[in-house]
Amino acid sequence: MEDGAAIWRIARDSEVLDLNSSYSYLLWCRDFAATSVVARDETGEPVAFVTGYIRPDHPETLVVWQVAVEPGHRGTGLAAKLLDSLTARVAAVQGLASVETTVTPDNTASDRLFTSYALRHDVGLEREVLFDGGLFPEGSHLSEVLYRIGPFHA
Numbered sequence: 657m658e659d660g661a662a663i664w665r666i667a668r669d670s671e672v673l674d675l676n677s678s679y680s681y682l683l684w685c686r687d688f689a690a691t692s693v694v695a696r697d698e699t700g701e702p703v704a705f706v707t708g709y710i711r712p713d714h715p716e717t718l719v720v721w722q723v724a725v726e727p728g729h730r731g732t733g734l735a736a737k738l739l740d741s742l743t744a745r746v747a748a749v750q751g752l753a754s755v756e757t758t759v760t761p762d763n764t765a766s767d768r769l770f771t772s773y774a775l776r777h778d779v780g781l782e783r784e785v786l787f788d789g790g791l792f793p794e795g796s797h798l799s800e801v802l803y804r805i806g807p808f809h810a
Contacts, residue, residue, distance in 0.1 A: 659694050660685040662702040670724045693742045703729045706738045716753035718746050735769050754806030758786055760798040774805045781805050
């Protein structure tokens with residue numbers, strides 16, 4: 657739970673992610689620690705994270721909620737390493753058939769991350785609009801495109 661404030665700050669400073677309340681990041685660190693991961697620098701401070709959860713109606717699907725890396729650590733492959741580590745851990749504990757996430761059309765970094773993840777793991781990647789932009793109350797949110805990655809090979 658002690659990482660909640662730091663990952664809220666990393667998300668805020670990303671200037672790309674939808675920022676949730678600081679309270680939600682504290683809850684996330686308590687309730688979804690098994691499906692999330694944090695990277696630390698040499699001083700032990702968090703510099704990147706991946707948060708996720710298991711879909712209640714699809715218990716072999718990991719939904720990746722947010723991925724963020726501090727500016728000084730971007731371009732190093734850290735997000736890919738965190739995603740690989742997290743999915744390997746989830747697969748070892750409970751099995752993993754697929755990974756899902758949503759990406760807005762303007763988020764090229766996330767598109768590259770998840771496309772390269774599918775290629776690296778030699779699995780399929782399907783895309784379809786999950787939430788049309790018009791569903792969001794603020795009226796200016798881009799559509800959220802569902803990336804369905806898998807199935808993973810046994």
